[in-house]
Amino acid sequence: MMKEQWMEVVSNQPIALDTYEMTLHGELVSTMTQPGQFLHLKIGEGFSHMLRRPLSIADVDQDDQTVKIIYKVIGEGTKWLSQAKPGDQIHVLGPRGHGFPVEKVTGAHIYLIGGGVGVPPLYYLGKKLAERNRVTAVLGFQTMDAVFYEDKFQELGETMILTDDGSYGKRGLVTDVLEADMDLYYTCGPLGMLHAVTRKLKDVKGYVSLEERMGCGIGACFACVCKTTDPNDDRGYRKICKDGPVFPAKEVVLWQI
Known part of the structure; x- marks a missing residue:
């Protein structure tokens, strides 16, 4: 069931080029148990920004009732978010969507493959998986200044960093390794x-x-749909916010989203 709450900003700091890590506190954290889900944050005051921002869950601490999200400043909405200070309140809907299936995965060698701001949800996932599996992380970034969370992933298992320009780690794409x-x-x-x-x-x-x-972020509109390869799906598409954002790789048509 979707819930909502005003959550308190505990910290909000840059961790890489134009990239911030925000820690939020609130009872809503008790529902954030499945890695891969996202939070829908209200941005700005009043009606200055009509649409919320979907941000993936990077880490959760149930004891402290805190959740970490990571975002890149790319527009007015995320610029506003980057100016939030400890003690500020942000309205949050979530957790939303279907996350990564992990319950039955054990004794496996698993690769976590992330690129840029797609890296954050893989960390919370990796923490869950590393308890019963061997984890290898392959993380791609544009340049050295954009790299974050390398040390955290190294605590989970072997970690390879690639950059487009070769300024850090190996030069190339994640598929190269x-x-x-x-x-x-x-x-x-x-x-x-x-x-x-x-x-x-x-x-x-x-x-x-x-x-x-x-x-909308709740499946009521058609702003975020992708085609499906499932012949049993009469709709022919999936709503990313409601049916996803995680899908079996062979069930979605990635090049026609």
């Missing part, structure tokens, strides 16, 4: 990256988390 020695993969990032990853790993079971602009 993917091997066949995996049982399962989870990936989140730009559409082009997801398409390339799923094509290269077409014979491996995997799940993709789709990043998409959303309207």
Whole structure:
């Protein structure tokens, strides 16, 4: 069931180029148990920004009732968010959507493949999976200044960093280092990256988390839809905010979103 709450900003600080980590506190955290879901945040005051912002859950601390979200400042809405101070209140809907399936995964070698701001939801996922599995993280960024959470992923298992310009880690794309020695993969990032990853790993079971602009965020509109390959789906599409944002890799048509 969707819930809503005014949550208190505990911290809000830059962690990489134009990238911020915000920690929120509130009882709503008790419902955030499935990695891969997202929060829908109200931006601005009054009617200055009509649409909320969907932000993935990067980490959760149930004892402290805190949740971390990571976002990139790319417009007026996220600029407003970056100016929030400890003690400020932000209205939150969530957690929304369907996350990564993890309950039955055990004893497997799992790859977490992320790109840019698609990296955050993989960290909370990785914490869950590392308890019973071997985890390898492959994280891609544009440049050295954009890299974040490397040390956190290293605590979970082997971690490879790639940058487009070669300024840090290995130069290249995440697909350049993917091997066949995996049982399962989870990936989140730009559409082009997801398409390339799923094509290269077409014979491996995997799940993709789709990043998409959303309207209502609750499945009432058609602002965030993708085509499905499921012949039993009469609609022919899935709503990313409601049916996703996580899907089995072979059930969505990535290049026609």
